[in-house]
Each structure stands twice: as C-alpha cells, then as structure tokens.
Amino acid sequence: xxNILVHNMLFLLLSTSAFSQxxxxxxxxxxxxxxxxxxxxxxxxxxxxxxxxxxNGEFKISNLPKGNFLVQIKFLGYSTITEQLEITTDFSKDxxxxxxxxxAQEIVITGSAxxxxxxRTSVSIVSIDKNExxxxxxxxxxxxxxxxxxxxxxxxxxGVSKPVIRGLxxxxxxxxxxxxxxxxxxxxxxxxIEIDQFSADRIEILKGPASLFYGSDAMxxxxxxxxxxxxxxxxxxxxxxxxxxxxxxxxxxSLMFEGNHKGLIWRMxxxxxxxxxxxxxxxxxxxxxxxxxxxxxxxxxxxxxxxxHLHISKYNAFLGAIEGERDSASNKFVNAEGDIVSDKVxxxxxxxxxxxxxQHTKISSVSNIILNKNQLKLSVGYQTxxxxxxxxxxxxxxxxxxxxSITSDVKYQVPLKNNYESVFGLSGMTxxxxxxxxxxxxxxxxxxxxxxxAYLKKSNKQxxxxxxxxxxxxxxxxxxxxxxxxxxKANEGDTVxxxxxxxxxxxxxxxxxxxxxSKAINFKFNVGRGYRAPNIAELASNGIHExxxxxxxGDNKLKPETSLQIDGEIEAGTSFINTTFSAFYNTIxxxxxxxxxxxxxxxxxxNFYPVYRFVQGNSLLKGFEFSLDIHPLSVIHFENSFxxxxxxxxxxxxxxxxxxxxxxxxxxxxxxxxxxxAMLSNAFVMLEISHHWKQNRFDVFETETNAYSLVxxxxxxxxKIKKQLLTIFINxxxxxxxxxxxxxxxxxxxxxxxxxxxxxxxxxxxxxxKKITE
Numbered sequence: 001x002x003n004i005l006v007h008n009m010l011f012l013l014l015s016t017s018a019f020s021q022x023x024x025x026x027x028x029x030x031x032x033x034x035x036x037x038x039x040x041x042x043x044x045x046x047x048x049x050x051x052x053x054x055x056n057g058e059f060k061i062s063n064l065p066k067g068n069f070l071v072q073i074k075f076l077g078y079s080t081i082t083e084q085l086e087i088t089t090d091f092s093k094d095x096x097x098x099x100x101x102x103x104a105q106e107i108v109i110t111g112s113a114x115x116x117x118x119x120r121t122s123v124s125i126v127s128i129d130k131n132e133x134x135x136x137x138x139x140x141x142x143x144x145x146x147x148x149x150x151x152x153x154x155x156x157x158x159g160v161s162k163p164v165i166r167g168l169x170x171x172x173x174x175x176x177x178x179x180x181x182x183x184x185x186x187x188x189x190x191x192x193i194e195i196d197q198f199s200a201d202r203i204e205i206l207k208g209p210a211s212l213f214y215g216s217d218a219m220x221x222x223x224x225x226x227x228x229x230x231x232x233x234x235x236x237x238x239x240x241x242x243x244x245x246x247x248x249x250x251x252x253x254s255l256m257f258e259g260n261h262k263g264l265i266w267r268m269x270x271x272x273x274x275x276x277x278x279x280x281x282x283x284x285x286x287x288x289x290x291x292x293x294x295x296x297x298x299x300x301x302x303x304x305x306x307x308x309h310l311h312i313s314k315y316n317a318f319l320g321a322i323e324g325e326r327d328s329a330s331n332k333f334v335n336a337e338g339d340i341v342s343d344k345v346x347x348x349x350x351x352x353x354x355x356x357x358x359q360h361t362k363i364s365s366v367s368n369i370i371l372n373k374n375q376l377k378l379s380v381g382y383q384t385x386x387x388x389x390x391x392x393x394x395x396x397x398x399x400x401x402x403x404x405s406i407t408s409d410v411k412y413q414v415p416l417k418n419n420y421e422s423v424f425g426l427s428g429m430t431x432x433x434x435x436x437x438x439x440x441x442x443x444x445x446x447x448x449x450x451x452x453x454a455y456l457k458k459s460n461k462q463x464x465x466x467x468x469x470x471x472x473x474x475x476x477x478x479x480x481x482x483x484x485x486x487x488x489k490a491n492e493g494d495t496v497x498x499x500x501x502x503x504x505x506x507x508x509x510x511x512x513x514x515x516x517x518s519k520a521i522n523f524k525f526n527v528g529r530g531y532r533a534p535n536i537a538e539l540a541s542n543g544i545h546e547x548x549x550x551x552x553x554g555d556n557k558l559k560p561e562t563s564l565q566i567d568g569e570i571e572a573g574t575s576f577i578n579t580t581f582s583a584f585y586n587t588i589x590x591x592x593x594x595x596x597x598x599x600x601x602x603x604x605x606x607n608f609y610p611v612y613r614f615v616q617g618n619s620l621l622k623g624f625e626f627s628l629d630i631h632p633l634s635v636i637h638f639e640n641s642f643x644x645x646x647x648x649x650x651x652x653x654x655x656x657x658x659x660x661x662x663x664x665x666x667x668x669x670x671x672x673x674x675x676x677x678a679m680l681s682n683a684f685v686m687l688e689i690s691h692h693w694k695q696n697r698f699d700v701f702e703t704e705t706n707a708y709s710l711v712x713x714x715x716x717x718x719x720k721i722k723k724q725l726l727t728i729f730i731n732x733x734x735x736x737x738x739x740x741x742x743x744x745x746x747x748x749x750x751x752x753x754x755x756x757x758x759x760x761x762x763x764x765x766x767x768x769x770k771k772i773t774e
Contacts, residue, residue, distance in 0.1 A: 022064040022304065023090045028053045028073060031096035040075040040097065043229055045115040046368060046375060048309070049302045050229040062233055063263040065304045065370040068415065070115055073097065076131070076682070082117050099634075100575070113213055113411060113423040113455045113468075120464045122512025122526040124207040124569050124582045126150075130200060134729055134762060135686065135714045139250055139275065141197035145223070147690075149625040149641040150207050150582070152660040156746045158248055158278045158755055159290035159319045160192040164744065165207055166584060167621045167645040167659050168220025171535045174210070175223045178298075178311050179366035180381035181214070183405040183431065184358075187537040188545070189746050193223075194315040194360035194385070196271050196294035198241050198254035201228035208584060209530030209565050211508040212468045215427055215451040219530035219563055219588075227311075228267070230302060231260040238767040247758035248278035248289070249349070257769065260302075265309075267298040276349045277320075280753035281739040284346045286333035287320035287355070306375075308367035314360075321354040321389070323549070324750030336391075354391040360384070375413040382406050388437070400437030406430045423455040433536065438487065441543040441552065442536045443497035444479040462516045469509040474533040476502050478540045478556065497540055504560040506531035521572045530563040530588075538592050538614040544604055549750065551602045551609040552594065558616055563588040576631045583624040591619035591649070593657055596701035610701075617651035637669040646697070657702055661695035661743045672717075682727075683717035695743040705748070708740035727764040734758060 028040040036057025043050035044061070046069055051059040066088050073081040078097040085093075118125060126148055138144040142161035146153040152164035163173050175182040177195050185191050203225050210218035231237060238257035244250065251274050258267035271294040277284045293316045300309030327334050333341045336353045345352070364381035383405050388397035411425040429449040433442070451472035458465045480499040484490040510528035517523065541554040567584035592614055600611040623645040630638040642664040647656030667688035674681045690712060695705040716729035737757040741748045 022066065022087060023060065023062045024064055024085075024087065024093070025058070025060040026093045026095065027057045028059065028075070029057060029094060029096045030078075031098050037075055037078075037097060040073060040078075040095075041229065042095075043072045043074070044069050045072065046070065047302065048227075048230065048307050048368070051232050052229075060233070063303050065306060067370055067373055067375075070117075113425070114413065114421055114457055116464075119516060119522045119571075120459065120514055122464065122466055122514050122524050123210070123528070124150075124524065124526075124567060124584075125204055126207070127202060127204045129202045133197075133200065133203070134727075134764065135716060136731065139245070139248075140192065141195055141200060141203075141225070142193055142223075144197070145203065145205065147665065148205060149627055149643040149665075150623075150645075151205060152744055154189065154658065154744045154746060155742070155754070156190040157285070157288045157290075157320070157322050158250075158275065159288075159292075159317070160190050162186070162189070162192065163223050164658075164660060165205065165221035165223075166586070166623060167647050167656070169658070171217045172220035172532060173223065174214050174218045174221075175225065176214075177225045177362075178227050178309075178364065179379045180311075180362070180364040180383075180409075181407055181429075182362075183383055183403065183407070183429075184360055184385040185387055185401055185403055187535045190319075190321070190356070191387070192319075192358075194317070194358060195225060196254070196269065196296060196313070196315070198252075198256075198271050199227070199269060199294070199296055199313075200225045202226045207582070208526065208567050208586075209508075209510070209528040209563060211472075211506075211530040211532075212453055212455065212470050212510050212528065213425070215449065215470070215472045216474055216504075216506075216531055216533045216560075219532045219561065227298065228258075230265040230267075230300075231258045233260045233262060235260055236769040238769060240765040240767060241762070243760055243762040245275075245758055245760040247755055248275045250275040250760075254294075257767070258298075259769075263302045265298070265300050265302055269296050270294070274349060277347060278758075279756050281737045281756040282753065285322060285747075285752055286335075286341050286346050287352050288322050289349050289351060290317060290319040291349075292317040304370075306368045306370045308365065311362070311364045311366070313362045315358070316360075317356075317358045318351055319356045319358065320351045321356060321391075322747055322750070322752065323354065324747065324752055353394065354389065357386075357388045357390070357397070359386040373415050375411075377409075377411040377413065379409045380407070389439075391439075397437045398439040399441060400435065401442075402434045402436050404432050419459045421457045421459070423457075424453070425455070426450075426452045435481075439543065440481060440496055441545055442541050442554075443481055445536050445540070446477045447536075448475045449473075464514040465512070467509070467511040469507065471505070471507050472531060473505045474503070476504075476533070476536070476539070478502075478536070496542060498556075500540065500556040502534075502539060502556060504533040506560060506562060508562075520574055521570070524569040524571075526565075526567050528565050528567075530561075530565065532561040534558040534560065534592055534614075541614075544609055549609070550596070551604070551611045553611060553613045555614055558592060558614065559590045561588055561590050561592060561616075578627075578629045580627045581624065582626075584622060586621040587650075588619045588621065590616045591656070592616045595657070595699060612701075617649045619656055620646075620648050620650055621656070622646050635671045635673060637667075637671070639665075639667045639669070641665045655697040655699055657699040658744060659695070659697065661705060661707075662693040663691065665690045679720050681718045681720070684715070686714040688712040688714075692740075692742070698743075703749075705741050705743040708738055710738055710740075711735045725766055729762045731760040731762070732758075733760075 028037045040053040042059045051061045053059045073095045079100040136144045139158045154162040206222040210222045236259035241254040243252040254271035256269040273292040277288045296313035362383040366379045369376040385403040387401045389399040391398045407429045409427040413423045431447040453470035455468035478500045481497040482493040484493045508529045508531045512526035515523045539554050539556045541552040545552045565586040569582040571580045594612040596610045625643045627641040644662045647659040669686040672683040691709045694707040713732040
C-alpha cells in the first residue's frame, strides 16, 4: 500500500510542471441531415479521457499529450467511428455519424496489449455496456453476462455466480477490475466475484487463452470490467440507480458523484443491496438471502504526460449458505437444530446459520505515461480478502481465510516503422493466506508469481498480424499444520496439512491474423498456447467444503496445465443483417478437475460427505458460437444466438464435468420512435425465448439435466420531467415460472431448482450538480 501511495505522489509532483496544454475540440453531426448530435461520446481509450457532445453538438478535450491515439465516437443508433489521430498541437475536427440499424458490439477493445478496433483484434472478444446490462435481469454482475453466447455461470443461490467461458471457470478465468486482477479465493464453488455491479461502465469478455498478457489463470479467458469515462472538465455530476426484484424482494440502490477540475478528477460511489430468500416455482429456499455493501472511490490526474488514477474499494457481503436439509416426513426445510423452518423465517431477510461474511478491500493505481510516441503503462494493487464461514455460532467463524495479494504490471508500448507496434511487459504477484478460524480446508501458504512477454503487431489496410511469447514462473509454499487432542494448532499431533514446496514454469505465446475482405466481411484466426499452475485447493485441500456438501482432497504432485487452442471467427454484415460465427478447438494437457469416484465418502461428526479428489488428464474442449441479427425494419430487431461446448477427458474417454448445455436465445425488439420534443424517448419492448437442451453428456458423479425453455421480457424508456431525465426499465425473467435445473446449478444435487418468475423494476437518474468555474 505504501508503494501505491508513493507511486501516485510522484505523478502529483509531475503534474505541477509547467506544460503547454493541447486541446482537441469539434462537433458531432448526423451525416444524413446535418443536425448536430447531443450526447455523443468522444473517447480516447489510452488516455482514459473523453467528452460528451453538448446541446450544440460540441465537445472539448483538454490536457492532451502529443502522440498518435485511437479515438472513438459513439452514439446509440449510429455506426461507431474509430479514427487514428496524430495529436501535436491544438486542433479542431468534426465528425459525421451514419444512422445504423445494426447494434454492433463495442468497436474499441482495450483488454489486449494495444487498444484497437475489434476487427483488428485476432482473438474473439465481445463487449457489453451499462445500457445493455440494465436490460438484462440478474442479481449480480456475472449473472448478467451469462446472456452472452459462450458465457455461462456456476451458481450457488441467487447471490453467488462464477463466470464460465467456453466450459472453463474457477482459476481458468481472470477477472480484471479497473486494470487490476481480482484475487479472492476464486477456486471455490460458492465464492463469487466481489465487485459492485453498478461500477461497471463497460465489460469486455476475451474468449480463449490470454496467458500471453496475463500469465497463469487466464487460460480460459478474461472478464475485463472497465470504469466510466471521467467527467468533462469543469463539471460535477452524478447518477442514482435503484432496482427492485419481485421474486426475492431484492432492493439495490447506488449513488455516484464525480467531477473534473482542470484534469484533477474524482469519483465516489456507494451501493447497498438486500435480498430475502428467493423462490423457485415450488417453494422458498431457506437461508438464500444476502446483503451487500460497496464503497469505491477514484482520484486521479489526466494531464499532458498521460494519466494516473488511484482506486479504493471496500466490499462487504453476508450470504446465506444453502444446505438443503429437509424433514423426512414433510419434506420441509429444517434449520441447524433440526427444527422445521416457519414460513416467517423461510421468507424473511434475516440470515440463519450457516452463512458467510466476505470482506474485500482493494487499493490500486493505474497509470499511462506518454514518453514521446511511446507509452509506459503501470498498475499496482494491494487487496485483502477475508472470507468467514459461520456454522456453529454467529460470532466466531469456523472457517476464516485471510488472503493478501499484491499485483503489479508494467507494459512498454513502442510504435515502430512501417505500421509495426511492439509491447514488452512484466507482471508479478505476491500472495499469502492465513487460517484464522478453527476449521481448515486449505493450509497457510505463500505464493510468488513473475512473468514477462514480448508482443509484435503489424497492420496494413486490410490485414493485421500479431505474435507474442511469454515466460512464467510460479513458486508456492504450503505450511505444516498439526492439531492436538483438543483440535488446537500445535507443533505436533494429528497432521492436517503436510508442508510442501512446488514450482511451476511455462513458455506460452500466440499468433493471430485478421483480414477484412470488404467493409462487410471480416475474418479472425488465432493460435494460442495457455498455461495454468494448480491452485492451493487443488494442491493441498483436506477438509469439508461447507456450502458444497463434500469433502475435498488435493494432491501436491499435480502438474501444471498447458493448452493449445485454435479458434477463428467470421463476421459479415449489411445495413439490415449481421452474423458472426466463432469456433474453437482447445486441447489441454493435464487438465485438473475434481471427481467423486466409486461413491467414496467420509463420515465427519455423524454427517455423511462424498469425497471429491482433484485429478488430471489430457482433455479436449471444442465448440462454437453463432449469432444472427436481422433488422427487416429500422425499428425491428430479430436477434438469435446459439452456443455449443463439448468437453472430454481424452485419457478416459469420459465427458468432462460442469460443461454447460447447448443453448440458444431468440429475441425480437421493437424500438419505438419519438419526436425530439416528446416527453418519452428511446422506448423499446423486447421479448426473448431462451432454450437449453438436455445435457446428457456428464461425468459419472453427475446426473442428466433435462431441457427447458424460459420466456423473458424487457421494457425500457427515457422520460423527461421538466429538466430532469429518468431512464426506466422493467425486466421479466422466467415469466412462465418454469421449474428447471440448470446443469451448472450447484444446488441441483440438493433438489433445489433455479429461481422462478422474477420481475425487476429499475430507474437511473442522472444528476447534474454544478459547473466549476475554471
């Protein structure tokens, strides 16, 4: 933390130097009729700065450095413009936007080494912004992403979701938040992502191995959660979000304010969520409620030399642990004492034993320093994750992990001659875990991680070629743990964990190509080698994993996973139709997963627990995603998607566990046109049918999951009351109240169905506070 503060103080000192300021200004017009466009976003990703066109269509961005930067101009209902601009002095440029019925995914991608147009990025990346997120139902940020083809979620109730990308999850997927990887014991089934869903302005999902840029744990892909564009210079404004869901009484409220005074920027947000028990079509689920509090703040500088932002966040959640125990005669839920739960308690918001308390604190700094035409990108973060599981009483946790992580990342970007660009990077992580409770699942451990890469990109008019190589080393040390006859830590006695030292290393890399056959057709092809070191649970777990109904045993002899994935994508579009086909073939050596074999079980404290051991074998994941968007009229959108994943252990010829079922989504949306002066604007109605096929390929300890279809609906519009604008939406999920199991529902094996009918009402209120006198 001290290093982070010193890092930012250096840039505060730099900012006091007397530099001439470069200003970029202009207007945004409708190309067809010449009208100015109000509310268009003009953004420079590498500088994390931008502006929004005002009532006259004018924008102004100050404090810019010299250099060559990608600029994006975006507005709903128009084709996004991207342009590479050489900035050397004050200049003015106007942009003319073309109307488009195709709502293409985000054009500019920042999650790779070099910010670029998505069509110039060889890996498969999809993006979703906050407006689209608001149209999707869900109780957390990962649940909302599960509507994207190729993305699924592992759930343990309505409050916990884990991302799955093309069949890979847990430590196969890295989550980045504001430029820093999120570390929070993500190896656990019931361990969610500790991030405020309202803080995300845009999310990029990189599908496929990203080990080249992020090292171990990015074999399956990356969820990159991006912060909003800073406020315009001289402005202070904010927003208020409020949601309410009928199924579980979930209320979510979030308030944000931000400002910009001559490049000195700040943002503060507070969020509170509270949920009672959720309902399936047949019953309330006992102890499934949760409450969550989030605070986050950002302070930074956007200056001639680049930018430096300091982020501080605090997450605190209480989550009920669903055990699913029932009375044998009535089949009703029973509490920890074995008593039948009353309806008042069953439907209430108070959490009973067992429950979790998860606290996550993060301080991080992200900077980009412009050095002539070069860019030096620096990020460093310190985060603590305290995970407490209460099973015996509400004051003393049984299981208590105290995880501390320090992450760092340095990238140096150098443009070369003849449209070549190069990036060199180093990244590292130091991590320690300490058991502070009286129950144990994994040992105390220390982890050291370091890696470096080199990347080269060549761009021509129609093609882009990229290649890179990386080397990583990970060292992990597990500590001895013995317990005496009273179950207390001792120097000798019953050994729970043996001490061990393990080291892993790998060379990874990738090559990729994009080819734009025409303005309407674009190809991508990529070959990437991924790497993942075993996590602490896979290496050394030995105990009952509460919330997952099992006893887990690790193996410190496990080898690291390595993969070779080949994937390609073709996108074609016209004014009224757009289609994308992506396919992948991913072979993984020494793939690690847990299995229950031969019904192995242990009895602990008179309770029966199946034993899950971590095993590995050469495996194959293959599949594809397909989307087809048809717009027969400018106001009608008929959108379809299809996703398929096949997982197989090549050593045993058995299906891999936890593979999502084949699924498709079909929606029709009507965008209702209105006059500029109308009180209601941007109105839409969307009806969606989501179908999941039967999953009849499963491991020996799993069970078949039947097919099901869900009907969802969304309505949204902007309403202007005097000078105040409100955005209102209504989401209805599972409107026909279908009783179903999702194959990745971890509560399926306790006979607990997924959530039933749920209608969410939401409102977003922008707050214009004041204009600062500059």
